[in-house]
Amino acid sequence: MSWIVLTHPPDTLGILALALLIEAMAGYPDRLYRALGHPVTWIGRLIAALERGLNRGTPRTRRLGGILALTGLLATVAAVTLGLTALAALTGHGFGLVVLAILAASLPAQRSLFVHVRRVSAALRTEGLPGGRTAVSMIVGRNPESLDEAAVCRAAIESLAENFSDGIVAPAFWIGAGGLTGGALYKAINTADSMIGHRTPRYEAFGWASARLDDLVNLPASRLTALLLIAAAALSRDVSAAGAWRAIRRDAGRHRSPNAGWPEAAMAGALGLRLAGPRIYGDTRVEDAWMGDGRAEANPDDIVRALKLYRTACALQFTLVAAGTGLWLTFGR
Structure with a gap:
């Protein structure tokens, strides 16, 4: 069947290149969100319904319920997206590829991440610490009440680094590997982890499978993100590619997350900052290792530098995908 072609390279790379370009230019329009919602909100509603029905009983039955919920979630997402891929193929190969790219553009979040992090820097400059705390609480x-200005700036930069990995590079990686279905399955796993993958009495057993699978599917992207940030630093001024490499080698493995340390260490080393470290969630203090060995007193100018590095890394990712698409079309068929 012709629709199967659209789930394999070079078409998936073409879908990815177009999706990244569309999302960078337009993002996810607010009017569309108000009218239809977003794939993540649709997935979230399904996860919430599954959790209400299956998260009960002993820890063992809760863990089994979580495995069943995750399986049902992924089966549903796969069925819907493979169906959409089949329908797109009926419109013709070239047009179908564009249709899938438009749908896939809802999965990465290059534009919205930039906007939300830039808002923190702008709020600190115009509204002071209260405005910065409000803006950073969105990401x-x-x-936020535990954060001084330096901590607000570090939090924004850490969020930029980590979300570059799991909000942009990871969905891009899985779109490139499996088209719309690959990217949507990743997004479902990541959303499940963010909703139920917490070590709390309610979710520790039920969310176990989602948390473990999220660690696995984010592993390649976290390493790729670190490499993109190193390469972007080598192409940029006022940042250090060598510092990023040193910080990754020394600190990435010390992070409590098996993946978040890679982009955070790369960003910290490139900017000459210290990121991560101890922080407070609600009333709970989390002890974590510092990433980087620079100054901890980050400021709004550092957020601006981080955003410039991020944009260069995004442009580099697109260039590599577009080049890969061209090479595959030239030599791979």
């Missing part, structure tokens, strides 16, 4: 889960 991080820690208690």
Whole structure:
């Protein structure tokens, strides 16, 4: 069947290149969100319904319920996206590829991440610490009242680094590997982890499978993100590719997350900062290792530098995908 072609390279790379370009230019329009919602919100509703029905009983039955919920979630997402791929193929190969790219553009979040992090820097400059705390609370889960200005800036930069990995590079990687279905399955796993993958009495057993699978599917992207940030630093001024490499080698493995340390260490080393470290979520203090050995007193100018590095890394990712698509079309068929 012709639709199967659209789930394999070079078509998946073409879908990815177009999706990244569309999302960078337009993002996910607010009007569309208000009218239809977003794939993540649709997935979230399904996860919430599955959790209400299956998260009960002993820890063992909760863990089994979580495995069943995750399986049902992924089966549903796969069925819907493979169906959409089949329908797109009926419109013709070239047009179908464009249709899938438009759908896939809802999965990475290059534009919205830039906007939300830039808002923190702008709020600190115009509204002071209260405005910065409000803006950063939109993108991080820690208690904003516990943050001074330097901590607000570090939190924004850490969020930029980590979300570059799991919000952009990871969905891009899985779109490139499996088209719309690959990217949507990744997004479902990542959303499940963010909703139920917490070590709390309610979710520790039920969310176990989602948390473990999320660690696995984010592993390649976290390493790729670190490499993109190193390469972007080598192409940029006022940042250090060598510092990023040193920080990754020394600190990435010390992070409590098996993946988040890679982009955070790369960003910290490139900017000459210290990121991560102890922080407070709600009323709970989390002890974590510092990433990087630079100054901890980050400021709004550092957020601006981080955003410039991020944009260069995004442009580099697109260039590599587009070049890969061209090479595959030239030599791979």
